[in-house]
């Protein structure tokens with residue numbers, strides 16, 4: 001949508017508001033005061049504005065979105081027979097060329113080729129369609145607002161109409177969110193099914209060799225990659241586990257310190273500092289893993305005479321753990337802080353010490369919030385890519401030895417899809433299967449957590 | 465006491481008299497407590513205690529004894545320091561950062577603010593019931609068992625069961641909850657919750673129970689139940705009851721203390737306080753409240 005049209009329509013919306021309001025005022029005056037009106041004048045104004053804006057913007061938006069396609073369709077139908085019947089691949093290319101030539105500034109000469117003329121046609125058509133569409137949008141909006149304006153009288157319930165509209169808009173937004181989620185999921189699932197036509201699910205779920213890269217060289221003899229996902233799943237679980245082992249105790253203890261022990265001044269100073277940790281780009285953490293944690297693990301390995309490698313799941317896990325501490329500490333602190341003070345006083349009043357109070361009264365009461373924070377941290381850890389690439393390497397390793405290199409689902413996905421132009425080789429399709437796997441993993445964890453929270457609520461929180 | 469001369473007075477100014485009937489009397493008269501603050505054989509005795517929140521003085525030097533197995537009611541307009549006083553007696557004020565307590569409070573002759581005193585046994589001896597019912601988000605059983613478990617009062621499960629049962633019985637709640645001990649305490653009505661909190665306090669076998677306006681959020685029927693309960697409990701425990709409703713003080717207490725702006729204005733047998741108060745402040749407060 002061109003900027004001019006956008007501003008014009010916004011302006012008209014404002015005018016519609018004023019018109020609706022004025023008309024409501026005038027009618028009110030005529031029939032003896034504002035109290036005679038069903039709703040306030042601004043309600044009438046708002047509703048008039050909506051009556052203009054909703055159809056106008058929707059139509060203009062649709063036209064802008066689809067003008068190119070419609071025009072191309074028309075142009076294509078006018079092409080000579082032998083061009084229209086080209087095979088799909090070439091037709092696609094041809095359309096690209098037409099679109100490209102439509103950028104020409106001057107009209108084609110009489111003896112220009114069909115393609116160049118088609119390009120010019122396309123350009124003209126698009127302009128016409130856009131102009132028609134925008135004019136139509138303005139007319140439609142004006143018509144709808146005008147009809148409403150005429151209808152305004154004392155009894156028209158504009159306030160209720162506004163309420164209804166608000167509800168409608170909110171529901172529509174929710175619908176979009178849900179639709180998007182399901183659409184993504186469906187497309188991933190479809191591609192996964194596609195993938196399983198190349199690779200058997202049995203191999204994918206139970207195979208323990210992951211070397212999809214070999215399949216890239218399609219010319220190679222017998223070049224079918226191995227798509228056993230176990231090393232990838234194992235690596236993900238291992239790194240997530242290490243990260244959570246680091247982050248959960250540290251984060252929780254920090255949260256408890258903040259909310260129960262630190263003076264309020266200290267809390268206000270320290271908490272934002274810790275929260276900035278969450279804003280550091282993961283590449284920086286990756287460097288930290290490579291240059292600090294990795295060598296440290298190596299030195300510790302020497303000390304205890306254990307074999308280590310420069311790339312290890314442990315280094316990645318530890319650094320991811322550090323990265324997600326602020327999520328746990330900050331959100332858990334909020335949850336703990338929200339526990340009513342009178343519960344603490346009740347416990348202290350019975351002679352419980354501070355730590356007894358925290359363990360037995362405060363933490364259980366804050367548990368739903370704490371579990372929420374753990375969930376968020378967990379999905380961050382399981383989805384982390386950059387740190388793993390830098391610190392743990394790319395090679396899948398079916399060993400569950402945290403001192404060896406490891407790989408995770410997201411790393412492999414980035415690795416498989418990165419730079420790929422087409423999505424029909426098994427190795428790129430594998431990315432979708434992995435994605436679905438990660439989704440199912442997070443979904444399972446979420447369901448379990450939800451279940452725990454529900455049980456807590458049912459058991460403890462009733463009426464709180 | 466002769467520090468009542470103008471200029472040295474630390475009384476707040478009286479611009480915000482509002483609905484408080486005693487305020488205009490403030491200037492003359494006394495920081496001297498009227499009535500009988502001292503007892504022959506006190507369980508708790510407070511001597512010259514002063515409480516500050518930062519710079520602000522919430523309780524001015526006051527002395528008061530609390531006897532064995534008596535109900536002492538504390539009345540006074542809100543903000544006069546009733547809760548502050550109560551929270552001194554089991555050192556709940558410790559958890560407020562800027563709160564300082566001076567003077568001496570002894571329980572059975574031991575100064576509870578002594579450096580060596582551990583608040584844990586103190587709080588088992590001096591239990592507290594709060595203004596708003598604050599059951600823990602646990603089952604009814606676990607609420608009562610909380611204190612005994614922490615202090616290791618029961619050697620076995622059956623002993624614990626016994627403590628829970630008797631506490632609930634003493635709090636007059638047993639018949640209402642005996643069939644649902646394992647369901648959450650949060651589902652009880654607020655009157656039941658308050659009695660549960662009293663039962664929870666009883667379970668650690670205190671000698672003194674501090675109650676801070678325990679009926680202020682309850683309906684009349686629940687209030688009557690709690691008052692009956694207090695009457696029964698006074699046979700075994702010393703109870704200090706802060707109350708907003710002075711009829712309640714007259715119904716359940718043997719002695720009544722009247723606080724005003726951080727001063728203990730008058731204390732004496734409840735019947736005398738309500739019929740022939742010595743201080744004009746007390747008289748004004750009571751007549752304004754009763755009519």
Ligand SMILES: Nc1ncnc2c1ncn2[C@@H]1O[C@H](COP(=O)(O)OP(=O)(O)O)[C@@H](O)[C@H]1O
Pocket residue numbers: 517522540541542543544545546547548549560
């Ligand atoms: N935690 C606190 N911090 C600062 N001042 C407080 C605090 N608690 C109470 N006060 C002040 O102490 C005075 C007495 O309060 P309080 O003992 O709660 O009165 P009452 O219980 O009689 O209504 C009031 O002026 C109040 O503002």
Ligand SMILES: [Mg+2]
Pocket residue numbers: 546547548676
């Ligand atoms: Mg109070």
